[in-house]
Amino acid sequence: MTLPIRILTAVPICDGHDSAINTINLEFIRHGIEVIYLGYHRSVGDIVRAAIQEDVRAIGISSYNGGHIEFFAEVVDLLRKRGASDIKVFGGGGGTITHDDAATMRRKGVDQIFFAGTSLAEMTDYVRKNYGMPRKTQSRTKSWDIELAWKLTEIEDGLAKGKRLTFNAQRSTSKKTIGNRQSAIGNAKVIGFTGPGGAGKTTLIDELVLRFLKQNPRRRIAILSHDPSVVGEGALLGDRATMINSQNDRVFMRSMATRGQAGGLSPATHDCLALLAQSNFDYVIIETVGTGQEALPFQKNGIVDLTVLVMNPDYGSRLQLQKIVMLDLADIVVVNKSDLQRARTAHSEIEQRLEQNRRDQRLIDTVAKRHRDSGVDRLFELICRDERSRRGKARNKS
Amino acid sequence: MSKLGQVVEAVEKYNQFVLAQVKRARSDEKFGRELINRWNDTKAKTPVTHTPTGLPLPRLALPEMYLEPVRKIETGNYGKKTLADGAKQKADGNGARPPEEPTRLFSGLMLAEDTNERFHYLTQHQRTHRLSTAFDGPTLYGIDSDADGVFGKIGEGGVAIDTIEDMVRLYDGFDLGSPNFSASMTISGPAPIIMAMYIAAAKRHFGSKVVPKLRGTIQADIFKEVQAQNETIFPIEASLRFLTDMVEFTTREMPRWYPISISGYHIGEAGSTPVQQAAYTLSNGFAYAEMFAARGIPVDQFGPRLSFFLDCGLDAEYIALARVSRRIWAIGMRDAYGAGPRGQLFKLHTQTSGRSLIAAEFKNNLTRTAAELMLAYMNATNSCHSNSADEPFTTPSEEWIRLAAHGQAILLEESGIFKHTMNMLSGSPGMKAVECAVEAAILDEFREIERLGGVLAAVEDRFQRSQIQNAAHRYEQQIYDGTRPIIGLNKYRNGEDVAPEIKLARTPRKKQQLQVDRLAKFKKKNAEKATRALDKLAAIVERGENCFAALLEAVEVCSLGQITGCLQEVVGRFRPMV
Structure with missing residues (x-):
């Protein structure tokens, strides 16, 4: 079977014209392309970093606010500088990019510019034809992030073809086995976030990342984020578009489509997570797709240190709570959007529900959309504190 | 019930009141006679002007006698003219100073001195200097010209402003405190900062006594940014707080300044239907009014300082969109917010639709803009910007700006359509039908927003955003399947797509570097x-x-x-x- 093409789309810095790219994104995913959408008002650095981490074959830039010649050229240059010139750059800007401009841009290394009047079908065909070939592997040494990104792709594509890869990283840290969390993999602490769609998982993670980065200027974080897709179909991987703090050189983020697997994760999640956990990050954060009552994304894996269930106060009747099995398994339950009217009721109902479990589960109210929210601060402290206790335990054991 | 719900109720009540009065005029002979006498008085007082061919025409056209009761009642407490006909027309023609040219031209390019030069060029033959300023991307997003990846955007699509020194250069040579000068600044996200820069720059030139004399407007519309234009830099609540800080200052210290231009233009341009445009703009306006009142600013202080900015395209709704908006605003401000007569006025700037202009056979854009101008003036806009035909490609070049400006002059000064009788085309049965349909649709939108918990809640819910996106998608679909004819694009297509010969206004690298160097210094x-x-x-x-x-x-x-x-x-x- 053919593997989905992965591309990144974005709108340049100081440009909020996102209606064209929104339409194009939808057309791409309808044609089996996995689109990582970075959003609007994005800098050259953000775009190139994301493209490398996501290991896309091409970057599509939709520019309507001028300055495109320089902006596109800067993207091409930075890709080259980072050793990622195999990632192609294409784009458009309606009537704002003239034919002369496009000629200049092509000379500067831009692959293709689409003009006003180009049909969506033409664009899709172009992408499928030109960015669908397997990458010619380069032999020369790669930077760590490119290497990591390529390995993640290998795992993902390998599984899609029915092969499970045993990758080098696993061998190099041979003592550590995957699958049993009690033996820590690397030094990374793995935190799993799950919960229904629209509960605010992505925003919450982004706010936590801000705190991680601020707390320690050397801290490095990996994020593995999931969005749903059907086997052989495209997907819109859009978590990056709303993340403002996670566009940072100390954050490595990878967006994965579930490619048909139920339960909120991808077939490759487990192995990718294991690889990330060994790759010198302090924290590895994993976000599932929005899950329903039945999903138990982290049950089998056992490689997650801490499970956070993010709830929306609007979960329906109290009886619904009984059906949410994740409530039994989560270490921390977060009621996000606690500024909503329903939140107080939600808090007390969930509190009662957790008491039945007689486990040391924590319940925290947050308003993740609020800057410096004290609830998010508490959650952050809890995660950090938990780390100390875990490391303490690990030391005691050894 | 929130304020918006009260507005809906007020408009409904008002409509019932009008109907009841009409009934009464028919049955109550004394009342009917009284109305007829009033009609006669007004007619007697209405000045008569003469066309160049010698035809006498009244400045204000009154409806026929038997319709007059309806008409007069409709005017209610809202002044002498019909409610839909305009906020502030100086119509009497004798005495007072002549009205300002409603022409306001949008400009901004390269560095401050380049825009300044353009401003002087544009206003060289104008009695009043009404400058409308476009800012470049970095300025609109509140970042400096030395930020990562913005170099190529310095001075593109608008003027680059990093510091007060740029602001001083921008309006150099203009008498900022003069009653004939007004500045308009199209910026929202960092508006309070840019406003502060403008005031500080004016003070450097003219001393602090100039502050109360400053005239003009700054866009500062946060809601529409979040709904449509994506130029928001702080979280919504913080943005609204800084905005209110600014409004508190300007309403106190700068009585002639309009600190917010409640804008439907960008909502329309982002793809909304005309009704959505009017409904979201008005409801945003009512939400701002609620916020300012909550800060303790008296409604009669901020009410008269609110102004509006609408898009005018070619759809039939535009025949009456602004007229209906004016009516709803007046009723809402009077009945739900307790505003006095000045706070009920709907002061409107209109711009012809940029979205309606296309690259293919772009000279047709002149005709499109002319038709839109006609609609804008039928709606008695207080000021108007006509787009240049070359806008699908670039910041307008001088040649096409001139044609755009002349389009307005031809319509207002050369033609007799709006020259003699100010409400020449109002009140036709067709227009009335559009008014009714549009009003009902706007009130429906209000009810929906009300149901979602009011404007702020709906905005945070992305309600307006997704509605606009859906409408935009439908519009594209209609162009694609031909149900929306666009001449030269999907109909009567000439076949060849020749790139037009257009002189592009690109900012040279040298200038961009100069801006960065100045900033560093x-x-x-x-x-x-x-x-x-x-x-x-x-x-x-x-x-x-x-x-x-x-x-x-x-x-x-x-x-x-x-x-x-x-x-x-x-x-x-x-x-x-x-």
Whole structure:
């Protein structure tokens, strides 16, 4: 079977014209392309970093606010500088990019510019034809992030073809086995976030990342984020578009489509997570797709240190709570959007529900959309504190 | 019930009141006679003008006698003219000063001195100087010209402003305190900072006595940014707070300034239907009014300082869109907010639709714009901007700007359509039918927003955003399947797509570098003072006080980007909605 093409789309810095790219994104995913959408008002650095981490074959830039010649050229240059010139750059800007401009841009290394009047079908065909070939592997040494990104792709594509890869990283840290969390993999602490769609998982993670980065200027974080897709179909991987703090050189983020697997994760999640956990990050954060009552994304894996269930106060009747099995398994339950009217009721109902479990589960109210929210601060402290206790335990054991 | 619900109720009540009065006029002979006498009085007082061919025409056309009761009742407490016909027309023609040219031309390119030169060119033959300023991308997003990846965008699509020194250069040679001068600044996200820069720059030139004399407007419309234009830099609530800080200052210190231009234009341009445009704009306006009132600013202080900015395209709704908006605003402000007569006025700037202009056979854009201008003036807009035909490609070039401006002059000065009788085309049965349909549809939108918990809640829910996106999608679909004919594009297509010969207004690299160098010099010169000013600003914001006075101090020594960064440190950044 053919593997989905992965591309990144974005709108340049100081440009909020996102209606064209929104339409194009939808057309791409309808044609089996996995689109990582970075959003609007994005800098050259953000775009190139994301493209490398996501290991896309091409970057599509939709520019309507001028300055495109320089902006596109800067993207091409930075890709080259980072050793990622195999990632192609294409784009458009309606009537704002003239034919002369496009000629200049092509000379500067831009692959293709689409003009006003180009049909969506033409664009899709172009992408499928030109960015669908397997990458010619380069032999020369790669930077760590490119290497990591390529390995993640290998795992993902390998599984899609029915092969499970045993990758080098696993061998190099041979003592550590995957699958049993009690033996820590690397030094990374793995935190799993799950919960229904629209509960605010992505925003919450982004706010936590801000705190991680601020707390320690050397801290490095990996994020593995999931969005749903059907086997052989495209997907819109859009978590990056709303993340403002996670566009940072100390954050490595990878967006994965579930490619048909139920339960909120991808077939490759487990192995990718294991690889990330060994790759010198302090924290590895994993976000599932929005899950329903039945999903138990982290049950089998056992490689997650801490499970956070993010709830929306609007979960329906109290009886619904009984059906949410994740409530039994989560270490921390977060009621996000606690500024909503329903939140107080939600808090007390969930509190009662957790008491039945007689486990040391924590319940925290947050308003993740609020800057410096004290609830998010508490959650952050809890995660950090938990780390100390875990490391303490690990030391005691050894 | 929220304020918006009260507005809906007020409009419904008003309509019932009108109907009841008409009934009464028919049955109550005395009342009917009274109305007829009033009609006769008004007619007698209406001045008569003469066309160049000698035809006498009244300045104000009154409806026929038997319709008059309806008409007069409709005017109610809202002044002498029919409610839909316009906020502030100086119609009497004898005495008073002649009305200002409603022409307002949007301009902004390259560096401040280049835009300044363009401003002088544009206004060389105009009695009144009404400058409308476009800013470049970095300025609109509150970042400096030395930020990562913005070099090519310096001076593109608008003027680059980093510091007060740029602002001084921008309006150099204009008498900012003159009653014949007004400045309009199209910027929202960092509006309070840019406003502070403008005031500080004016003070440098003319001393602090100029402040109460300053005339003009700044867009500062946060809601529409979040709904449509994506140029928001602080979280919504923080943005609204800084806006209110600014409004509190200007309503107190600058009685002639319009501190917000409640804009439907960008909502329309982002793809909304005309009804959505009017409904979201008006409801945003009512939400701002509620917010300012909550801060303790009296409604009769801020009410008269609110102004509106609408898009005018070619759809049939535009025949009456602004007329209906004017009516709803007046009734809502009177009945739900308790505003006096001045606070009920709907002051409107209109711009012809940029979205309706296309690249293919672009000279047709002249005709499109002319038709839109006609619609705008049928709606008695207070001022108007006509787009240049070359806008699908670039910041307008001088040749096409001139044609756009002349389009207005031809319509207003050369033709007799709006020259003699000010309400020449109002009140036709067709127009009335559009008014009724549009009003009902707008009230439905209000009810929906009300159901979602009001404007702020709906905005945070992305309601308006997704509605606009859906409408945009439908519009594209209609062009694609031909149900929406676009001449030269999907109909009567000429076949060949020749790139037009257009002189592009690109900013040379040399100028962009100059801007970066100037900024570096400014930052170096003020480094120490900047730190102190920013610390002070941050502390005030942290304490939750009105920060506008601190902004006025900060702009003297800090760049736009430095101030934005400082504020974002305290209140956070805007998280994009997608």
